[in-house]
Amino acid sequence: MTLVGVVGAGIMGAGVAQSLAQSGHAVRLVDISADALRTALDSIELNCRMSRMLGGPAVDAGEVLDRITTGTDLELLADTEVVIENITEDEALKRDLYPRLDRICQPGCVLVANTSAIPITRIASWTGRPAQVAGVHFMNPVPMKPAVEFIPGHHTSPEAQRTVRELLESMGKKPIDVNDACGFISNRISHVFMNEAAYLVYEGVASAETIDEVFRSCFGHPMGPLQTLDLIGVDTVLQSIEVLYQHFADSKYRPCPLLKQMVDAGLLGRKSGEGFYRHGPDSRGPADSAGRNGHLTAVRSATDH
Incomplete structure (x- = not known):
């Protein structure tokens, strides 16, 4: 012991x-x-x-x-x-x-x-x-x-x-x-996925459910990137992406503005009850996300699949 x-x-x-x-x-x-x-x-x-x-x-x-x-x-x-x-x-x-x-x-x-x-x-x-x-x-x-x-x-x-x-x-x-390097292996890769998925919602390309469905059904992932982002915490993921962006000064790590807006709005994922999805007793309702202009607007989203 x-x-x-x-x-x-x-x-x-x-x-x-x-x-x-x-x-x-x-x-x-x-x-x-x-x-x-x-x-x-x-x-x-x-x-x-x-x-x-x-x-x-x-x-x-x-x-x-x-x-x-x-x-x-x-x-x-x-x-x-x-x-x-x-x-x-x-x-x-x-x-x-x-x-x-x-x-x-x-x-x-x-x-x-x-x-x-x-x-x-x-x-x-x-x-x-x-x-x-x-x-x-x-x-x-x-x-x-x-x-x-x-x-x-x-x-x-x-x-x-x-x-x-x-x-x-x-x-x-x-x-x-793993050798010592900013983001190691898992976050160097996974956070690019999650950040880019947030950009797809932010730009109005697809809803959170659609993006996650592609990852589950086409790639065989048990969870999509935005479900994972909600599980980890929007604020936690944003902090890690900002560390990667500052360390490498590489635009591929530029944080999606939607993540910053969601943190400001208290939409942190499961720990706050709402992020890209609603979590809790009323989880079948819509979640707040961002439209193509970056303003918080209602976008249809579902709870855990």
Whole structure:
């Protein structure tokens, strides 16, 4: 059993904490918001109870929750062996966080960045322990995904890599090795799909349902790019695309204005109840999207297929 700190209690952080606790590890889950921590625990309990129904293993929710300690103070991480950071994909926030983790965590602690785009070597440079910083890109929903991208930084030591690999394998995750580069593999490809799909809606070429139907029926994907975008979160995807655009200065990563409008309007996908689709009791109604001039207008859209 490893004592693991998890920073950030959003969708990804809650999933990481659940996956660790299900695997028998003790977890210290930290977030600046007490409300976020309560929501995370409620979500973990529900996911555990529904695991069998969703095709997963039977999970004792009580045992899982008993392994998770929560708090709003980073000092709770002082004696952890590994810390997995899951805060929003905002470089300024991460740049502020990592020096604080570096000061608080014991010298042997390995810091793991669960980032979807920011290079690991850059993150490691914000600490005094670059040899003990590695990247792991978990997929959503974390407890149900069997593989992750594993990204050592330029200075990550063999010992730190081994520690992270063993932890991942104990969680039932297959680490797929990826060289350190902005966006790694999955987001370099998937975010171009999602961003271009948003452009098709924005330009009035096709509805969200039509675009997703092409991906499901013609390509055999279980979900279309806009369904996936709603699942991840419009704001989260936009942040990652902006990181790619800023890093590469390449127009193929230019964020679709529709995504910015939707974030401004609070249409974040499943977590807000509405994005490209409606989610919830009235999910059969239309969702708000953008017309060809970029103004928010009603466009017919359906719920999950």
